[in-house]
Amino acid sequence: MTTKAIMIQGTGSNVGKSMIVAGLARALKRRGLSVAPFKPQNMSNNAAVTADGGEIGRAQALQARAAGLLPHTDMNPVLLKPETDTGAQVIVQGKRRGTRAAGSFMRDKAGLLEAALESFHRLAAQHDIVLIEGAGSPAETNLRKGDIANMGFAEAADVPVILIGDIHRGGVIAQIVGTHTVLDAADRARIKGFAVNRFRGDLSLFDGGRDDIARWTGWPSLGVVPWFWEAWKLPAEDMMDIASHKGGACKVVVPQLERMANFDDLDPLAAEPDVTVEIVPPGRALPGDADLVLIPGSKSTIGDLTYLRAQGWDIDILAHHRRGGHVLGLCGGYQMLGQSIDDPEGVDGRPGKVAGLGLLDVHTVMAGDKRVTLSEAVTRDGNLPVSGYEIHMGRTTGADCARAWLMLEGRPEGAMSADGRVRGSYLHGLFTSDAFRAGFLGGLGHESTVGYDAGVEETLDALAAHLEQYLDIDQLLHLAEPIPFPAD
Known part of the structure; x- marks a missing residue:
């Protein structure tokens, strides 16, 4: 060949x-x-x-x-x-x-x-x-x-x-x-x-x-x-590509962390016509009319927690919760919601221990091997299937883990506050699961009306047709050359 x-x-x-x-x-x-x-x-x-x-x-x-x-x-x-x-x-x-x-x-x-x-x-x-x-x-x-x-x-x-x-x-x-x-x-x-x-x-x-x-x-x-x-409609890779997306009445507010990671969690929410995703840049307060504040993943959890506090977003998040709002933290965001983050060996930056936002009764220790795996889970109450992936350092334990809202490979995953309005999980990509996303939005009083994966496939087909029309793909194939493989 x-x-x-x-x-x-x-x-x-x-x-x-x-x-x-x-x-x-x-x-x-x-x-x-x-x-x-x-x-x-x-x-x-x-x-x-x-x-x-x-x-x-x-x-x-x-x-x-x-x-x-x-x-x-x-x-x-x-x-x-x-x-x-x-x-x-x-x-x-x-x-x-x-x-x-x-x-x-x-x-x-x-x-x-x-x-x-x-x-x-x-x-x-x-x-x-x-x-x-x-x-x-x-x-x-x-x-x-x-x-x-x-x-x-x-x-x-x-x-x-x-x-x-x-x-x-x-x-x-x-x-x-x-x-x-x-x-x-x-x-x-x-x-x-x-x-x-x-x-x-x-x-x-x-x-x-x-x-x-x-x-x-x-x-x-x-x-x-x-x-x-x-x-x-396609997953963005570069932080420069992520942007607020105006949709409907359900408002999801996301603080734009300095080392935000795996923000593809936002894509399925932005694809929903009834959901407005507002990404808040540094120097601006988090809006007070959010249905959900979503704290995304981070490449440097302690560093981004310091950054979050420097913007005053910790005050905004606590005020949002006092007003009856919902908060979700994913991966690094989950770790930030706890009582403390302890990094004795400096795997996340400088060694040290810092206080978290205190909205979940859990504690995180940055130790052990990095966990990188595809994962299949179900919701603990409704048995809705969830597909996603884990990619994190650290282990999180504490009383609120007893209210974990997901079951992953037979074990509880994540944590939830006693009032049910604060949740955290290490599972990225969970909103790509249509049934789960519909159930989650239903809990906020809103409706899901799209199939995310089907939408991505349709968009890729439309992109291919767009390039077929405007790019000379026949010439590109002619210019491609056989690969010289190294000698055995």
Whole structure:
């Protein structure tokens, strides 16, 4: 079998690479091809859990779904999960390797390119075509030495590249032509074409700009892709992509934590027409008319609890509860709701013990191995099925755990206050289960009216059709090249 590959790189972060790859994966699958997504290095705190107990970027999990595959650690062999402004947890082929300062990581990437190539070739051996996604921009010439995310990987794997620019942010001609200018000759030659993403208005107005880019770079245009208005219905990976979504009368308020993680918990709620999800940025009080305050997961629970208090959100949450409001904490948010968080070994940051918000009678100790697993649960009272995943450090115990509202693999999971208005759980993704989400919203006096998974599938099909119309996929397939596998 001859497997082909092509790499989608961007002129910068957040230009729509992940969405383009997801749409291409679904489009090629609909053409009858076996296609796999691949991203050699990703940086995201919104991780997905694979069946083999590993972590990958959530964008690659969505791309796998678009391709009709289960997520696998080979699809994103190097994942960086920021813990501070200058340091990140390093995940290699799904497993935690340790925490590294940014400077240390840039100086020493020993074994990471080899791991990325190993995963890439293992994945490629099983499919007709691999769609590779870059990270950031290849024009960051200060990062070219030792690069494994963009041209460094493209060179090592010997794959062609398509460059994507984002017209929505302005200056797309300079984005693409400037990238051409700063790349060295070998990297420049590896780029076989370009496309412009997120256009609004009359496409013909950019004909001259498209032709100018082609003339200045010598690269052919694969198309100008209009804004895909349904993109908000797909799970977001980047914190820059999450936004408030105005819906109906049920108001879910979410404090935007500095190290917010696994915020895909919000997507099924935002998809509900009767639900308004309001993400509150720093410097603003939490609104007083919320039905539910949802404290999301965090990559640094104690650090984000300090951040939450610095915004005055602790006062707002306690006031919301006194007024009869409901509070839900997921993973790190669950830990924050307890009486205390104790981190004797500093696995979450600096060693120490801090007081929690005190809304649940539980205590968390940050110790033991990191738990990373897909999980199936049921509600304790209504026996509603719940599918999700766990990805956390720490163990939580206490009196309110006796009122756990979920049963996971035969054991109680989570905690609930005596008045039933405060709940916590380590289970991410629980709102993707339609019956559970309907029951939860019913408890708040509101109705669920959509099927979330069906909506995601419909949106992926619509995205594929959108790209079929505006992107020259036939030319892209022609530009893809056979993968040179290493000799046995």
